[in-house]
Amino acid sequence: MRILALTGGVGGAKLALGLASIRSADEVAFLVNTGDDFEHYGLHVSPDVDTLLYTLAGLNNQELGWGREGESWNCLKTLDTLGGESWFQLGDRDLALHLVRTKLLKESMTLTEVIGHVATQLGIEHKIFPMSNEPISTRVNTVHGELEFQRYFVEQKCEPVVTGFRFDGIEKAQMVPDLTILSFDCVIICPSNPFVSVDPILAVPGMRDYLHSLHCPVVAVSPIIDGKAIKGPAAKMLSELNLPVTSYQIAKHYQGLVNGIIIDKLDSTNQADIKNLGLRVAVEQTIMRTLEDRKVLAQSAIDFAMSL
Amino acid sequence: MRILALTGGVGGAKLALGLASIRSADEVAFLVNTGDDFEHYGLHVSPDVDTLLYTLAGLNNQELGWGREGESWNCLKTLDTLGGESWFQLGDRDLALHLVRTKLLKESMTLTEVIGHVATQLGIEHKIFPMSNEPISTRVNTVHGELEFQRYFVEQKCEPVVTGFRFDGIEKAQMVPDLTILSFDCVIICPSNPFVSVDPILAVPGMRDYLHSLHCPVVAVSPIIDGKAIKGPAAKMLSELNLPVTSYQIAKHYQGLVNGIIIDKLDSTNQADIKNLGLRVAVEQTIMRTLEDRKVLAQSAIDFAMSL
Numbered sequence: 231m232r233i234l235a236l237t238g239g240v241g242g243a244k245l246a247l248g249l250a251s252i253r254s255a256d257e258v259a260f261l262v263n264t265g266d267d268f269e270h271y272g273l274h275v276s277p278d279v280d281t282l283l284y285t286l287a288g289l290n291n292q293e294l295g296w297g298r299e300g301e302s303w304n305c306l307k308t309l310d311t312l313g314g315e316s317w318f319q320l321g322d323r324d325l326a327l328h329l330v331r332t333k334l335l336k337e338s339m340t341l342t343e344v345i346g347h348v349a350t351q352l353g354i355e356h357k358i359f360p361m362s363n364e365p366i367s368t369r370v371n372t373v374h375g376e377l378e379f380q381r382y383f384v385e386q387k388c389e390p391v392v393t394g395f396r397f398d399g400i401e402k403a404q405m406v407p408d409l410t411i412l413s414f415d416c417v418i419i420c421p422s423n424p425f426v427s428v429d430p431i432l433a434v435p436g437m438r439d440y441l442h443s444l445h446c447p448v449v450a451v452s453p454i455i456d457g458k459a460i461k462g463p464a465a466k467m468l469s470e471l472n473l474p475v476t477s478y479q480i481a482k483h484y485q486g487l488v489n490g491i492i493i494d495k496l497d498s499t500n501q502a503d504i505k506n507l508g509l510r511v512a513v514e515q516t517i518m519r520t521l522e523d524r525k526v527l528a529q530s531a532i533d534f535a536m537s538l
Numbered sequence: 539m540r541i542l543a544l545t546g547g548v549g550g551a552k553l554a555l556g557l558a559s560i561r562s563a564d565e566v567a568f569l570v571n572t573g574d575d576f577e578h579y580g581l582h583v584s585p586d587v588d589t590l591l592y593t594l595a596g597l598n599n600q601e602l603g604w605g606r607e608g609e610s611w612n613c614l615k616t617l618d619t620l621g622g623e624s625w626f627q628l629g630d631r632d633l634a635l636h637l638v639r640t641k642l643l644k645e646s647m648t649l650t651e652v653i654g655h656v657a658t659q660l661g662i663e664h665k666i667f668p669m670s671n672e673p674i675s676t677r678v679n680t681v682h683g684e685l686e687f688q689r690y691f692v693e694q695k696c697e698p699v700v701t702g703f704r705f706d707g708i709e710k711a712q713m714v715p716d717l718t719i720l721s722f723d724c725v726i727i728c729p730s731n732p733f734v735s736v737d738p739i740l741a742v743p744g745m746r747d748y749l750h751s752l753h754c755p756v757v758a759v760s761p762i763i764d765g766k767a768i769k770g771p772a773a774k775m776l777s778e779l780n781l782p783v784t785s786y787q788i789a790k791h792y793q794g795l796v797n798g799i800i801i802d803k804l805d806s807t808n809q810a811d812i813k814n815l816g817l818r819v820a821v822e823q824t825i826m827r828t829l830e831d832r833k834v835l836a837q838s839a840i841d842f843a844m845s846l
Contacts, residue, residue: 306634325616351621
């Protein structure tokens with residue numbers, strides 16, 4: 231049974247780790263948002279890919295909730311003293327990954343190949359695909375104008391009120407060839423931000439057609455519980471876009487793509503409303519505090535998908 | 539009295555610090571070799587400029603004899619685990635300077651402006667000029683073929699036998715305009731490697747004419763003492779090029795440019811031979827262990843120049 235999991239950063243990577251922990255490299259592959267990628271000091275930074283790499287390698291910083299474990303910040307501190315930009319938290323160890331990626335891309339490796347190379351070095355066996363090898367840049371439209379995603383997310387701490395999104399470069403982007411030759415038995419959309427983590431993946435030309443062509447169950451795990459996001463700005467974005475901050479809205483967002491949605495057991499969304507959209511609903515504990523939580527939700531998502 | 543000091547890396551920077559310690563920013567300026575500059579992981583690294591910046595800012599690593607004080611190596615160690623190249627010692631703090639330089643150059647600052655910006659941030663008041671704003675790359679011809687300077691110097695630890703040198707890009711390089719409008723009352727060539735630190739500076743089109751046009755005394759401090767270099771591969775290079783490893787040879791190397799040479803008090807070079815080249819000779823302690831040694835030699839070099 232082959233599973234494709236779509237994921238963004240920290241929230242999605244938790245479920246991804248659950249999947250990787252209960253399914254072998256032959257059984258599950260990951261498709262990751264690269265709309266957050268940006269160039270910083272001439273280096274190619276790939277935040278969601280890195281989060282997944284660190285998480286699957288067991289190198290994620292559990293204290294911070296992002297970045298690499300055992301991190302030091304001597305370069306960043308020195309940047310400050312040199313009048314450099316220090317709004318983006320470049321850890322000393324994390325920097326090594328940016329340096330290697332930048333170098334290999336300059337040497338004409340594709341992003342897919344670079345990720346594969348790094349994954350191998352980190353002992354990760356599961357295949358990780360970027361949504362595209364071409365550069366795509368998520369731009370957040372706000373009442374103060376358009377912002378590059380990391381400027382919105384990190385520098386401005388998601389404060390500007392959001393009015394919409396744009397994926398710069400998406401028209402010229404292509405799906406990763408290595409992915410399109412594969413088929414899967416189910417697709418799981420991890421509990422990532424629908425607007426800035428999953429939508430960029432779905433916006434790659436051909437991606438929705440490819441997912442449909444798999445003729446397999448597609449399930450999403452809602453990142454919203456009763457008006458709140460477990461992590462990140464999903465709830466704030468829904469609210470600013472004048473949309474209901476509910477799992478029903480998440481289901482509606484993915485309508486036409488997914489067959490079912492998993493909502494949290496604490497979520498009071500009216501399941502009948504979701505079913506009226508033509509989707510099935512499963513109720514699980516979607517808050518993942520422990521590795522066991524991640525594995526249990528991963529198994530539930532697989533079971534739910536295969537029941538459809 | 540205005541002094542221009544030509545310098546390469548560690549050895550030259552010692553005398554540069556002496557000069558900066560006894561003469562104000564109005565009285566001494568530095569002209570630095572950038573033939574060692576290279577691109578590493580997409581970053582513009584400028585080893586001799588950085589050595590001078592760190593030395594003048596009091597941030598040089600006295601324990602290592604190169605690099606920045608209080609350095610950590612977490613990025614470099616991580617590069618190793620990611621299968622990256624780790625032959626060049628990138629310190630975490632040092633990296634910040636490479637990041638800032640690379641960024642500002644991409645934003646169309648000249649190298650002169652970048653150095654000025656960083657110097658200001660580090661509290662350095664003395665003016666530091668690169669030999670050119672254009673990229674020039676010193677190549678070492680060896681019996682095993684041509685090597686980029688840092689590959690020869692760092693990666694191969696100066697082991698390959700040298701047959702000659704080439705300054706790639708020198709034809710298209712120009713002197714720094716901000717320098718050419720200045721005049722000086724004396725020029726001091728610091729005890730840097732004549733082949734790979736000073737010759738690249740002198741090879742910039744117009745540089746020798748500019749120095750002649752100053753119509754002022756030019757003195758060099760010999761980096762050779764009785765068949766040995768105080769630091770670096772100068773002696774090894776002379777020997778491999780079948781040249782005498784003597785201060786006489788250094789004097790001959792600079793003949794036509796300098797009016798006098800300072801040799802070490804322990805050097806047994808026949809001074810009459812140097813005088814026969816038409817140069818004056820001063821004998822001083824050129825080994826600089828303490829800051830006081832640096833200041834004393836700086837004062838001696840100035841006094842010697844002004845006596846010519």
